[in-house]
Every structure is written in C-alpha cells, then in structure tokens.
Amino acid sequence: MTLEIHGTVADGFDAVRAEFAAFVAGERPDYEGQLCVYADGRRVVDLWTGDGADATSLYAAYSSTKGAAHLVVALLVQEGTLELDRKVTYYWPEFGAEGKGALTLRELLAHRAGLVGTDSGFTPAEIADDRQIAERLADQRPFWRPGTAFGYHALVIGALTGEVVRRATGRTLQEVYEERIRAPRGLDFHLGLPAAHEPRFRATLPMAPTPPQQALLDATPTGAQSLSAVAFNRHAARPTDLESLPNERAVRERGPASVGGVASARGLAGLYAAAISEVGESAPLLKPDTVAEFGQIHSVGHDLVSRTHKAFGLGFQATAEAAYPFLGAGSFGHSGAAGSQAFADPRAGLAYGYTRRRFAFPGGAAPENERLVLAAHRAVSALR
Template sequence: MLTSDHDTGEATVHGQVAPGFEGVRDAFEQVVRDQPLPTGQQLAVHHDGERVVDLWAGPGVEADTVTGVFSISKGAAYIVVALLVQDGVLDLDRTVASYWPEYGQAGKEGTTLRQLLAHQAGAIGVEEHLTIEELADEAVIAARLAPHAPYWTPGTGFGYHGLTISALLCEVVRRATGRSLQDWWEQRVRRPRGIGFYLGLPEELDSLYLDVAPAVPGPDDEVPPQPGKLEAIAFSRSHMPDLSVFPNFPLTRALGQGSAGGVASARGAAAAYAAVIGVLDGSPALLDPDTTEEFTRIHSEGTDLVGQAESRFALGFQVLDNRYAALGPDAFGHGGAAGAMAFAAPSDRLAYAYIRSRFALGDSADKENTLMIDAMLSAVRGGR
C-alpha cells in the first residue's frame, strides 16, 4: 500500500492506496477540494480479498470515525433477511401475516415478504406522521403500521418505504426467530468479521460518532413536499423537515433503526459488502450465488409512487448500473441521504463505500461517486 497524506489546499487527505489505484486517490482528492463547506469524507474499496483504497479527509475525521449513513443502513437489513432466506428460516412467498398475524388486516392480508422487500407493500407511514422518537424505535413503528391501511393495493405498484421497511422486516424476523434483526446483524455479520458498521452503536463507542451536518440551503434546492403527499408521509416531514437530524438523535443510533439509523465508517460499509460476495480477507462469501441472484434481480421498475420518479429495486437492494453507467448489471447496494454510497460489484470482485458527514447539494454526490467509481473501475479493468 502507498501512504497518501496529501494537502489538497482545502483539507489533508490521509490514508493509503494499493499500487495501481493512484487514480482513485486523485479522484478522491478532487472531491475533497470541491467541497463548498467543511465535510468529513471517507472512501474504502476492497478488491479480490484486499483493501486497496483506504482514504479520509475533513475536520474531526479519522479512519474509524463513524457517522450516520441513512439508507445505507437498509443494506445491512437486507443482508440479514437474505441470510435467513438462504438458511430456510424465511420464505419470500409466504405472507407477512403468516409470521406476524397482527399485520394481516386493513387490506394487507395477502402481502408477501417478497412484495415487502420490493417496496410494493404500501406501508410507507401513517397519516398523522411519526415523530422522531417513534421513528427511532422499530417496535413502535411496527405497532403503528400493523392496523394501518396501505397507501396502495400491495403488489399493484411500488414506492420507497424510506423510514419503515426495516421496522416491518425486523418484526417478521423477530416473530420468526425470537431475535431482532439488529441482533442477527451483530452476531452473524458485524462481530465475526470486525466490521465497523453498527445497527445500534454501543455507548462506549459513541466518541467515534461524527454529527451529520445539513447542506446549505440554496435557490436550486428542491422544495420539500407538503404534508399529505405520499413523500411527506413516508418521510414524516411534519415532524422531521430536516432529515440530517435523525442519526444525530442519540436514541436513533443507540437502537440502530435499520431503515436510516445505522452508523458506519467507509471501512465498515465496504467490508460488509466485501463479506457478502467473498472478497473480505479470504473469508467465504456470506451469500451463495443463488441467494445473491434472487436478491439482486429487479423486482420493481417504473414510476415510484412515493417519489414520483423513475426507479427500480431488487429485493430491497438498489441495482446501480443505471445510476453509474460504468458498473455492470450485477452491482447492488444502497445509497444514503447525505450522498454516501455502498455496494458490491461481484463481476469485478469489488466492494465500495463512500461516506460523507454533510448533506450534498443537488446531484453533486452522484457526480462525486461517478468520478471515484470510474477511477476504481479503470484501475481494476486496466489489468493492474
């Protein structure tokens, strides 16, 4: 590995890259230079069993600093569910109510676990919206959603369950196994492999946490949806107009809400996906090829009923080749609200994570990730 402590003129970039990956370091340095305000940033990449990129920059950021990763948390939830399906504990085509009888009411009786994972269930929130305290606790979310009617007939369309999907999955997991999704993550994935990606940050590690900062409002920012629209319901806008506060709320990171309450470093998020596809330090892949194929093929595609934009989902995971053109069709993972991204690219034997502690404006984070992903793929496919 090549040590990389470079002063970009705005912030010093620390860390290392393997020979052949200097272009990724250059791309990361450009991203750091282009930040309009101080921002903590980390980038980690695994390739063929080796961590080949390990970089960080920004105030208060070290290699193992963790911050709120918002919907990157969902990836951890989906990994747990995939493992339990692989083990035969959960069946994708059984109804949610067969595991959790209280859910089988108000038009949700026939909703399958497959439909839930594909964001087809319509259980995006409640009319009066959920408070931050309620959103931090998945047991509370599940209890509020169980008697509530879906916002569309399950299976007839799809819409992003941005703050509720993990609570629904967690209740299924708890009913089926007697253990929480967070406990499965800790015991089956995080702890055995020493991964710095937490669904429930231990109090003794809270000193590693870096608060998420909001983006500076500007004239081109999207106007938040008004309460009553599906997006407002899905993101509880009346109680949480600024999503950046959510992981900074101590109860959120203590309980590890798996839709948006996880905390991680880039090292941790990249290692999680490396573990899934078997490129983490020689450890066997967590998921076998059949399970990976099932969970990463497209199940929902078209206009998202919540966001009213073209979108697509596998079983929970985002399929990313339409977002980052250089990736292959088997790349899967999940982005986070502040602009972070974590994924695996099995055909390239890669796992990638970029974490930022300040919300990005507009599409700037997609441009940042595109720059770094293109450099990474050039290094790998160029035959280093």
C-alpha cells in the same frame, strides 16, 4: 485551506486517489469524507480527509443502513429460515389488517406494500424504535393496493422486514446482524452504536446549498399530505428533520434498520466485501444464487413516492440500473440521504463504501460518487 488526503491505495488504484483529491480540492474547507474499496476481498483503497477525522471516524449511514438490514434477510433466506414467496402474515399474522393479507415477503422487500407511513405520522420516539413502527403499520391501511406498484418505504422498510425477522427467529434484526455479521467480521458498521464508540461519531452537518440550489429547493412544491410527505414523516405533528435525525443519541443507540446505522467507509465497503467475497480466511456470507436473487431487479420504473425513475432488488437498490449503468448486472447496495454510497458489483468483485459528514445537495448519493465509482470500477476491471 487545502485539505490533506490521508490513507493508502494499492498498485493500480492511483487514479482513484487522484479523483478523490480532485473532488476534495473543490470542496468547502469543512469537508470530511472517507472512501474505501475492496477488490476480490482485498482492501485496495482506504482514503480520508477532514479536520479531526481519521479512518475510524463514524458517520450517519442514513439509508445505507438498509443494506446491512437486508443482508440479514438474505442470509436467513439462504438458510431457509425465511421464504420469499410466503405471505408476510405467515410470520406476522397481525400484518394482514386493512387488505394487506396477500402480500408476500418478496413484494414487501421490493417496496410494493403501499405502507410508506401512517395517516397521522410517527412521533420522534417511534421513529427511533422499529418495534413501535411495526405495531403502528400493522393496523394501517396501505396507500396503494399492495403488489400493484412500488414506492420507496424510506423510514419504515427496515421496521417491516425486521418484524418478520423477529417473528421468525425470536431475535431482533439488530441482534441477528450483530451476532451473525458485524461482530464475527469486525465490521465498523453498527445498527445500534455502543456508548463506548460515541467519541468516534461525527455529527452530521446540515446541507449548505449554493444560491441557485437554494432557489431550486425553495421552488420545489411540498404537499403536507403528499405520499412523499407521509414517507418521510413530514406530515407528523413533529415533522422529522432528516438532516439532524441521526444526531439524536436515541436513534444511534437503537439503530432503526431503515436509517439509524452508523459506519465508516471501511465498514460500508467491508460489509459488501463480506457478502460476495472471501475476506481473509472468512468465506463469503452469501452464495452466488442468493446474490443473484437479491440483486435481480424486482421493481423498476416510476416510484410513487419520489416520482422519479427508481430500481430495487430485494431490500437493496439495483445499483447499476438506479445510478451507475457501467456496473455489472446484479450490482446491489444502498445509498444514504447525507451522500453515502455502498454497494457490491459481484461480476467485478468490487465492494465500495463512501461517507461524508455534511449533508449533500440534493440528498441521496452525493454527486461525487459517480466519478469515484467510475474510477474504482475501471481500476478493478483492469486487474481482470
């Protein structure tokens, strides 16, 4: 069965459609995916494919959720409600237990807290509830001395920064996002999916690795108490199954700010377009100085959790350093475990969003993004 490509591209973006079509032609018949690109606030690529899917289908965003969460933080810093170099305890006094009192909000956002999980792990109910995660972590001893190194706070960073937001504003991060960002901009990117939108959600399908890939997975050591196991809650009495996590209605309903978002590619790309560009009659959410601050690399090198080279700005991945070196300096965004990718390249005026239904091997931004991002970047750059 040949999958049909639906949607449109603007003049000058035919190469992006061709790259998407070439990838889809080599995929499984059950592939579903969406690709959306903005150039200087104008939607120039809007493509999708898959049996039963359309442009409004919604997929689990996984860690791409962190981009929406930390756009809230950036907006509050820009307005002066939050200060990056204040200690976290200024907003959240209980956080200072077990030697964490000197940590600043800047260091927290840069994954430097050493607070990637708890000794005993989280229950499924806790994983779906940022308030419960934050309460548990306030009392937790960090896994390294805060501020001295960094490691990916995969399931908890949104709960930690979200608690700072709640203490400073009296509103949850999800509420601020809905009221200040999503609803006014009409973004199809939800932190807490209303029941009325449930029929549009396409449940994540599990990874289907080839035999060589499966052999690699089987040979990968996984320590029951390793830092990675703690960060991904694999050491808990009921270990978290990342592939199926957003298929739980409680996760989609509550929208935990690390992993619980639900979005279309239009929603992902639209978020970053709104952050850096004038879209329609709406001014950019962020001023250039804020974009530069949050996109600047704050943690780079050996990530203690993934044990690989990583790069983070403030809450966001430093997308050029972490994944696509041809992008402009200061590019910022976040990928998601099932394969999604979303980011802004402010220098090029580029905003990019990609979703897929089946969990991609080996997890994180799906490999096809590299060619799709390159094609999009070349097309946008040719306009300048």
